[in-house]
Structure formats: C-alpha cells, structure tokens
Amino acid sequence: MNKAIFLDRDGVINFERGYTYKLEDFLILPDLIETLQLFQKKGYLLIVVSNQSGIAKELYKQSDVELLHNYLINELNKNNIRLSEIYYCVHHPDVCSCICRKPDSLFIEKSLARFQIDARKSYFIGDKERDVEAAEKAGVKGILIEANSSLKAVFNFIETLQNSSI
Secondary structure, three states: OEEEEEEOOEOOOEOOOOOOOOHHHOOEOOOHHHHHHHHHHOOEEEEEEEEOOOOOOOOOOHHHHHHHHHHHHHHHHHOOOOEEEEEEEOOOOOOOOOOOOOOOOHHHHHHHHHOOEOHHHOEEEEOOHHHHHHHHHOOOEEEEOOOOOOOHHHHHHHHHHHHHOO
16 A cells, blocks of 8 residues: 655645736745655655636636646656646535535545555645545545645654654
C-alpha cells in the first residue's frame, strides 16, 4: 500500500487571493518545492484536491485552471517533483450540487482506490475546515494550516507523528 500527502491548492500551494485563475496571479508559496521534495523522499505520493467553483460561477473557464495546473506541473517537474494527480471540482452549491466538492470526499476516495493508498498513513493539508472534513470522511488525517504559510512545519509535524507511532 502507498501513502499520500493530499494538498489543497489555493493557500497551500499558491498564494491565496480569492479566485486565482490568471497565470500572473499564481504565485507558488516559499518552501513549497523544498517541502514537497522532502515528502516525496519519504515515499509519499503527492495529490492535489481543489475546489474551483469560479468555473460554475462563470468567473473563469476550465481552460484557465488547466493552464495554471500545467504551469504548476512544469515548475514541480523542474525540481524532480511528480504530482500523481490534480483533482478539482468545477461546481458551486449556488449553481449545482455534486459530491466531488469539499467537504465531500469523492476525489480523496477515488485516489485511495486508484493509487492503492493506505488512508491511515496519509495526510491532507488544507487551509479551510472543509479540507479537514473531507479528509476525515475518507479516513485520512486532516491538517489545518493558516493560508499562505510554510509547509516546513507541517513536514516536521508529520515526521514527529510517524516517529512516535513506530
């Protein structure tokens, strides 16, 4: 069985500014590259799960999101970091209903099955309570962080958890 680090996008990977859909507004947070390298070296798969409701609200297009995600993938690849997948929900409850939007856990559950991930050895890092709620619905440990903060402390926290359970 594999283990994974699930990551919210806005506020965890890139600077949270509201609806981020323009490349010039997509700023990768400091320490992200270094921390993802550390997680990857520890054997974690890296999976992004994000709500992108601006699509349903017609604030931007799915192609805008894809452009940002391709940019992210290329930047991470330059640093030998591989994302296993990027899942994003295009819905918003004011426009339509779905089970892929966090706090629902469809994308996490899909990842667990698709990549043979042990939920008990995996973590979801998010900056909103709905991220933690989605994680826990799927049996993954949710970690709530302050938006736009460094992930280094989270890596150290997870390392401490792992070492105390050995």
